[in-house]
Amino acid sequence: EDKVVQSPLSLVVHEGDTVTLNCSYEVTNFRSLLWYKQEKKAPTFLFMLTSSGIEKKSGRLSSILDKKELFSILNITATQTGDSAIYLCAGSGSARQLTFGSGTQLTVLP
Amino acid sequence: GAGVSQSPRYKVAKRGQDVALRCDPISGHVSLFWYQQALGQGPEFLTYFQNEAQLDKSGLPSDRFFAERPEGSVSTLKIQRTQQEDSAVYLCASSTQGLSNQPQHFGDGTRLSIL
Numbered sequence: 398e399d400k401v402v403q404s405p406l407s408l409v410v411h412e413g414d415t416v417t418l419n420c421s422y423e424v425t426n427f428r429s430l431l432w433y434k435q436e437k438k439a440p441t442f443l444f445m446l447t448s449s450g451i452e453k454k455s456g457r458l459s460s461i462l463d464k465k466e467l468f469s470i471l472n473i474t475a476t477q478t479g480d481s482a483i484y485l486c487a488g489s490g491s492a493r494q495l496t497f498g499s500g501t502q503l504t505v506l507p
Numbered sequence: 508g509a510g511v512s513q514s515p516r517y518k519v520a521k522r523g524q525d526v527a528l529r530c531d532p533i534s535g536h537v538s539l540f541w542y543q544q545a546l547g548q549g550p551e552f553l554t555y556f557q558n559e560a561q562l563d564k565s566g567l568p569s570d571r572f573f574a575e576r577p578e579g580s581v582s583t584l585k586i587q588r589t590q591q592e593d594s595a596v597y598l599c600a601s602s603t604q605g606l607s608n609q610p611q612h613f614g615d616g617t618r619l620s621i622l
Contacts, residue, residue, distance in 0.1 A: 401549075431610060438615040439511070439598070440550070445610050485549050493563065494540060495600075495611060497549030 399424045401488050403498035410476055411506050418471040418501045420486030430462050430469045431495065433485040440485055443471070476505045509533075511614035513599050519620045520589050528584045528617045532601030539582050540611060541574055542598040550598050556582060586619075594621045 400423045410416055422430060429447045433440035444453045446462035446469060453460050457476075462469045473480055481504050487495035512531040520526050532539050538557055542550035543566075552566040558579040567574070571589075576582040586593055596618050600611035 433613075439613040442610045442612060487549070493538065493555050493557075494552035494566070495542075495550070497542075497551070499547070499549050 399488060399490060399492075399496040401486055401496050401498040403484075403486050403501050405501060406499065407502040407504070409504045409506065412477060414476050414505075415472065415474045416476060416503060418473075418484050418486075418503070419468065420470070420498060421468040422486075422488040422496075423467065424488035424490040424496060426491035427464070427467075427488060428491070429489045431487045431489065432460055432469070432471050433487065435483040435485055435500070436481075443484075473503075476503075478505050478507055481505045511599055511601055511612055513597075513614035513617050515617060516615065517618050517620075519622065521622050522589060522591060524589055525585065525587045526589055526619065528586075528597050528619070530582045530584070530599030530601075530614060532580065532582070532599070533612060535603070536601035536612075537579075537604055538602045538609075538611075539576060540600045540602075541582070541584050542600065543568075544596040544598055544616070546595075553584070553597075589619075589621045591621045594619055 404419045432443040444460045449464040457474045460471045483500040485500045487497045541553040544550040554574045555563040556576040571587045573585045596616040598616045600613045602609040602611045
């Protein structure tokens with residue numbers, strides 16, 4: 398059975414801090430690792446990673462995948478209160494569906 | 508539309524009633540997925556369509572759950588004889604093509620509360 402584990406479960410930081418969110422996975426016939434940000438509504442797509450060692454970056458957010466060690470990290474630099482959300486990691490394999498972790502609840506205090 | 512649209516946003520039903528949840532995917536998206544998200548958890552897969560064909564329904568928790576996508580666009584998730592444990596947010600997602608290396612885009616979900 399596919400499994401995705403995220404850590405920490407929750408994190409409280411102050412504006413301007415840098416955070417690292419962790420995701421480990423066990424996915425049959427792994428194809429990609431995805432990160433989503435979920436506020437009150439729909440999970441919004443952040444990154445899809447398919448290759449090891451290649452960093453994907455969007456503004457203050459970046460992510461990287463290690464297919465040998467089966468994990469990914471999501472970094473957020475210079476955090477802002479608008480970054481407060483649940484960050485979900487999901488693995489995709491030979492089956493079409495995504496297997497999600499429980500998420501990391503990030504709270505950024507002003 | 509620009510994004511995945513789900514309705515209703517909120518649904519309250521009494522235990523034993525039937526409910527129907529609607530998903531209108533992004534135009535042209537071939538693949539459509541339903542997920543169930545319990546409070547404090549990540550979404551869990553329910554079922555998957557490619558066009559009108561339901562290719563995987565392994566995540567449906569019981570035979571009270573039924574999904575259809577008759578014309579390959581709008582999909583309906585139906586829950587019969589609802590029970591309290593069915594209370595959750597039901598998310599719909601769509602993606603281009605039937606490949607697992609395309610990101611899924613989610614709707615805002617339907618929050619279902621069973622009294």
